[in-house]
């Protein structure tokens with residue numbers, strides 16, 4: 001089952017610290033245009049990790065470190081069939097979990113983190129996956145990226161996950177020059193309304209996977225080629241593409 005990001009109603013009190021400085025107007029304007037086009041290109045902001053609840057998405061996101069979602073989705077059905085809840089996974093034999101997650105890479109660390117996460121959810125959070133970034137990031141294997149995925153996809157709370165795609169595209173699109181994911185997150189948070197944080201991140205990930213590849217960005221077929229400072233399209237072609245877009 002895919003997760004979706006709908007309208008966010010919840011409080012943004014503890015979502016993230018604001019960026020320290022205000023972005024220049026041209027970046028604010030460009031970010032608004034990018035968000036507008038992303039919503040047209042990807043009407044449904046989907047998380048491509050298969051899950052049915054917060055515990056499953058948390059486990060799947062831990063497994064997704066240095067691994068594709070496709071590969072994670074191949075191993076989680078067997079993992080969740082054997083360990084369907086945090087309670088069961090907390091009592092799992094580490095070697096058995098290692099066997100189940102081996103193909104996702106770094107399997108020994110991931111197995112240890114999965115069992116540690118499940119134990120912490122049971123002992124410190126009464127069996128419920130917490131919602132606040134400050135609590136989520138105390139769990140083994142969980143950083144801000146994973147915490148923000150959880151917040152936006154399953155809890156419908158503001159959370160802008162900065163993975164490799166979001167970092168790369170944000171820099172290529174000229175929204176930030178930061179390399180540190182936490183600094184990128186704070187800068188992007190300042191550019192968009194909290195209710196759009198999760199959707200922006202999920203849609204940018206989709207665009208990174210489908211169009212703006214790390215090694216071979218498909219600028220010729222990219223909807224942002226006329227406003228992207230990194231576009232590899234010749235200027236004349238960009239103007240033509242912008243013209244045809246405005247006639248749509």
Ligand code: SF4
Nearest residue numbers: 212217219222225228
């Ligand atoms: S124009 Fe090229 S570099 Fe810019 S976002 Fe599109 S694919 Fe990426």
